[in-house]
Amino acid sequence: MQKSKSDKILTAVIVVISVAGLVYFGLSAIKDDSKRAGENPFEYKLDFFENSGADKIAYEEHKTIPLTLKESYAIAIDANDKLYVSGDRTLLIFDRDGRRKAVITLDQPVSALDVDANGDIYCAAGEHIEVLDSTGVKKARWEDLGDDAILTSIAVGEADVYAADAGQLLVWRFNKDGDILGKIGEKDEARDIPGFIIPSPYFDVLIDADGFLWAINTGRHQFENYFPDGGLRSSWARTSMTVDGFSGCCNPSHVALLPDGSFVTSEKGIPRVKIHNRIGEFVCLVAAANQFDRGTVGLDLAVDSQARIYVLDPKRRQVRIFRKMEAEQ
Numbered sequence: 284m285q286k287s288k289s290d291k292i293l294t295a296v297i298v299v300i301s302v303a304g305l306v307y308f309g310l311s312a313i314k315d316d317s318k319r320a321g322e323n324p325f326e327y328k329l330d331f332f333e334n335s336g337a338d339k340i341a342y343e344e345h346k347t348i349p350l351t352l353k354e355s356y357a358i359a360i361d362a363n364d365k366l367y368v369s370g371d372r373t374l375l376i377f378d379r380d381g382r383r384k385a386v387i388t389l390d391q392p393v394s395a396l397d398v399d400a401n402g403d404i405y406c407a408a409g410e411h412i413e414v415l416d417s418t419g420v421k422k423a424r425w426e427d428l429g430d431d432a433i434l435t436s437i438a439v440g441e442a443d444v445y446a447a448d449a450g451q452l453l454v455w456r457f458n459k460d461g462d463i464l465g466k467i468g469e470k471d472e473a474r475d476i477p478g479f480i481i482p483s484p485y486f487d488v489l490i491d492a493d494g495f496l497w498a499i500n501t502g503r504h505q506f507e508n509y510f511p512d513g514g515l516r517s518s519w520a521r522t523s524m525t526v527d528g529f530s531g532c533c534n535p536s537h538v539a540l541l542p543d544g545s546f547v548t549s550e551k552g553i554p555r556v557k558i559h560n561r562i563g564e565f566v567c568l569v570a571a572a573n574q575f576d577r578g579t580v581g582l583d584l585a586v587d588s589q590a591r592i593y594v595l596d597p598k599r600r601q602v603r604i605f606r607k608m609e610a611e612q
Contacts, residue, residue, distance in 0.1 A: 341567035387419035407434035425461035501533035519563035527565035549582035
């Protein structure tokens, strides 16, 4: 009988303590929630990574060119430092001092563009490429590349034109008459080609000073260098949340080349612009994440003859021009 009473007393004590504990922690939780009203406890915070590398900035914002476009998609610079900007159903042309010289109405939006040495303008329009002369008159419309085609970048060389297709995970190679010469980058284990992983429509291509194609395998954070016949020449990759590498599903989103062969890159997720050398070593920041509005994407890039870096900022409706800071004496 005595043991039964003791058990009952112990049980009562445990119940009382448990209830008291629940009340205490419940009130504490309510108090904490009131302090953090509006916060998402599952939010993935990038503040540390966004603010890192400020001491690595080697460029300053020199100038901005305001845009009258509601949506802007791509930029390019020609041999005379004229700037071309596509957006809405329009192509804007500016002289080297940023003065607008022409407004060309297009049949449809142009997602990517490049200009050759003759001043001809190559435009990715839907599932095909169109070629305009320097005044905006259409010279040619190349064949459709299929319903799955998503053209995200064009690189024009002396004889070849390359177009990145994020929908069909390959790079098209054309001659300047629009004839298809080949497909580059499709997975081929025998040739040690890994295949493109492109989770979103950010897939850039460019041609280096030696005439070789670079394609950015964004899902792998990898730069891939190809021979014209599609053979893989070299590659390098940098995966890191810190400033010296690339992170997220698909970065870098856009790439341009400096005269010395270094790569200028932009990113989404953590919007920033930076430079890596030809073998992939981090050099410096051009612009840190805190210099862009949150949620900025589509930072297309171009470089002029003075090695100034042009950044399309769709959110601010500007082209922003950065130049290298002068070394302190």
